[in-house]
Amino acid sequence: MPTPPLLHVDRRQEDVRTVLVLAGAMDLHSVHVFTAAMAAALRSGATAVHVDLSAVAFCDCSGLNALLEAAQDSRAQGRTFQARAPSTAVLRLFTLTGTTGILLDRAPRAVGAAVGAPAGADEAAAKRFEDRSAAPPL
Template sequence: MQTPPLLHVDRRQEETRTVIVLAGAMDRDSVPVFTAAMAEVSRAGAAAVHVDLSAVAFCDCGGLTALLTAAQDSRTEGRKFQAHAPSPAVLRLFTLTGTVGILLGPGFRTSGPDETAARRFEDRSPAPPV
């Protein structure tokens, strides 16, 4: 018996955009649920897609890759892509991987220890003494 994916996708059309609300875990087993929703958005010819990540409790590299691919494909097809309201776990992943600006936009601001850790990783500067 196959276990159902742990990712719930709710898609709705608003006036000028399609909104996809994700809830649960984005991992290699559940990514096809998200990519199927993005394929529907593409087929429908949506001008903009906004992805709400506030209820995503876990996201691994498979989920991150799916989001980055969706963003790139959307922009290639002339559609605006914007991720919104990342959960703390998702924001931490985006911060540590340097993908905040790509997925959340250049104006999104992070703060706190994860931002410092990400900056240290990017700069390869040594950790402060303890």
């Protein structure tokens, strides 16, 4: 019998935005739960998707990549994407990887200083993310 994923997603509507509330662990074995919920939100015609990360206890690079892809896909379709209320663990991951400026509305400065992120790292990462083009075929 398969083990249930350790990530739960609740979806709610707030005016014109769809809010996905994540709880649990966002890793290689559970990230598909988020990607399915995100795809469903975009298929439903949501003009804005906000992802509440306050109850995410763990997030690895699979979860981070899924969030970055969701942001890129949403914005490519002319929709708003925003991660909100990251837990301490998620905020630390965003800060260490320089992705707070890409995923959050505003980058928390105090946390970046606490983990030694250089000033402007988030802005540089955001620029690289926005400027990246499709990788050439292999």
